[in-house]
Amino acid sequence: MNSFFYKGSGVNVLVLVILLGFVLTGCNFLPALNPSVETGTPSPVPSLITQTAPNPALTKEPLVLEDFDLFQPGLVKSQHLILEKLKTANQYDLKLFVATDRKSINVEQVLRMNNQENIPLMDLYFHLFANYSGGKIVFSQILINGQEANYQLEAEDTILHIKLVEPLPVGESLVVTMLFDIQIPTVMGGNYGIFGYFDSVLVLDTFYPMLAVYDADGWHNQKPDPVGDLSYTDASFYLVSVDFPAELVAVSSGLEIENSAAGDRTRSVFAIGPARDFYLALSEDYIKVSEQVGEVLVNSYARPSEEDGANIALDAAVHALNIFSSYFGDYPYTELDVISSPMQAMGIEYPGIVGIGINLYELDQKTGRTLNPDILESVVVHEVAHQWFYNLVGNDQVNEPWLDESVSQFATGIYYEERYSATVGEQYRTSWMGRWNRIQQEKIPIGLPVSAYDAKTYSPIIYGRGPYFLFELEKTLGSDLNAQFWKKYVAKNQWQNSTTSAFQKLAEEECGCQLGDLFIDWVYEVE
Structure with a gap:
């Protein structure tokens, strides 16, 4: 195995990594696990609720966020x-009590939702990804407007189905x-081992019941696929109190x-919105390095032995933030966090925070620097x-994964060229x-749902062939028009959910x- 370095701008770029396609971005790549998982016996935790107050009755006026x-x-x-x-977007209010042994969490969740669809809703569906990822959610009470709800678990306990007593009218x-x-x-x-307590880090990926999307195809309430993101x-909007x-x-x-602190406990309250979901990690080992970039504070968290990697991650995040803000439009938040995190992927994205696999912070025993x-x-x-593609501009990661994964690969190419x-x-x-060569450049369409791929084809197509399509699109449009397109695409679709057809139309x-011919050659499945 031969390797050599390209030396430019004072930075070494490892071409061996590039040529072999080993730049393994998280969100993907390792096969699904789903083994028989030990959860242990959770420690008893105090209830957050001593009395349940009645919630607002159904109203013709939509619930709106009052405290911006x-x-x-x-x-x-x-x-x-x-x-x-x-102002009428869904509003999650979560109160968490984390057990001393980190093996259980007691939760009160209040969701204020408005029916923004074009038909009355007879049902509500929530994803229970924690049940899929080796944990278990045990409900003690579910109320709709203060009244006991009629509910059942479906799809091997990965979906919570609530049947409404009366349809929820539009608006x-x-x-x-x-x-x-x-x-826990x-x-x-x-899929990636990103929910649980591992290596002294409690990682809470999609841990709470998440309201499924209702769109032109109806409710997206299927069981998670073992390939791709969930x-x-x-x-x-999210307001989250954590004890x-x-x-x-x-x-x-x-x-x-x-x-605030009380005895051996700390209580923190976090606020974010708009955002696609909420993520939380807790560890007694984290140190932090930071840099202010305009309005944005960038933080990099890692274990003390990983400080060199924390600085590398901080440097990359700062430059990426500047480059992508210039190319695609402003990063939306005033804080961006990067954390070293246990997982069986290389990295994973969340609103305002990204997790990077702990193994990437491994030290060279000879030099004491990041390997x-x-x-x-x-x-x-x-x-x-992904802060732009998945969060700021949303998409169906299950049925159209190329819209965020292939696009983020393409954006990474922009970073290297610009930096x-x-x-x-x-x-x-x-x-x-x-990556694409792993399947001999097989011309599988990039615009398929994750269920159409398997562990062998998903990465080569979505992370290999997918960004090549966007490179071909750039050559078709020309660099100036292509840059103009991307800024308009982000501006037009921010905080909405984009689709392949909307992408092509714009x-x-x-x-x-x-x-059409370009999309047929690369994106669409032709029967």
């Missing part, structure tokens, strides 16, 4: 106006209150707006790109071919041309 002040500090100034536009609102305990796994499960969500052992450091989506800094850099950049040189950008793009409007 909670969320405005977490948004850059160019995003402040969005609060008024999204009207209700409140869903849930009391439950979560048993200590053995990795699910979630497809609408932009919502946890005082020795832990909490890192989450959003800003910490309140912190693979180039891979660490590329993974951080890819995951930061270093056109030569380095071209060398990075050879990693896409390295590209054709920008170029004043027909791109």
Whole structure:
């Protein structure tokens, strides 16, 4: 195995990584686990609720977010106006009590939702991804507007189905209150092993009941697929109170707006919105390095032995933030966190925070420096790109994964070209071919749902062939028009859910041309 370095702009770019396609961005790649998982016996935790107050009755006036002040500090100034536009978006209010042994969490969840669809809703569906990933959600009470709800678990306990007593009319609102305990796994499960307590880090990926999306295809309430990412969500607002052992450091989506201590416990309150979901990690081992970039504070968390990797991750995140904000439009939040996290992927994206696999922070025993800094850099950049593609511009990650994964790969190529040189950008793009070559450049469409791929084809097509399509699109449009298209695409679709057809339509409007043949060659399945 031969390797050599390209030296440019004072930075070494490991071309071996690029040529072999080993720049393994998280969100994907390792096969699904779902083994028999030990959850242990959870420690008893005190109830958060001593009395249940009745919730607001159904009203013809939609429930609206009243206290914008909670969320405005977490948004850059160019995003402040969005609060008024999204005032009827879903609102999650979560109260968590984390057990001392980290093996269970007691939760009160209140969801205020408005029916923004074009038909009355007879049912509500929630994803229970914790049950899929090796944990277990045990409900003690579910209320609709203060009344006991009629519900059942479906799809092997990965879907909560609530049958409404009366249809929820268009434009009207209700409140869903849930009391439950979560048993935390200590053995990795699910697709990437990103929910549980591992290596002294409590990682809470999609841990709470998440309202499924209702769109033109109806409710998206299927059981998770063992390939690809799990979630497809609408932009919502989150206010999350966490009571946890005082020795832990909490890192989450959003800003910490309140912190207090009592004995051996700490209580923090976090606020974020709009956002696709909420993520939380807690560890007693985290240290932090930070850098202010305009309105945005960038933090990099890792274990003390990983400080070199924390600085590498910080440097990559800062440069990616600047490059992508210039190319695609402003990053929406005033904080961006990068954390070293246990997982069986290379990295994973969440609103305002990205998790990077702990193994990428491994030290070279001879030099005491990070063993693979180039891979660490590329993974951080890819995951930061997801702040625009998945979060700011949403998409169905289950049925159209290319719209965020392939696009984030393409964006990573922009980073290398803008930060270093056109030569380095071209060398990075050879990693896409390295992946695609794993299946001999088979021309499988990139626009298929994750269920159409398997562990062998998903990565080569979505992370290899997919960004090549976007490179071909750039050559078709020309670099200037392509850059103009991307800024307009993000601006037009921010906090909405985009689709392949909407992507093609806007590209054709920008170029004043027909791109059907290009999309047929690369994206669509032709029968």
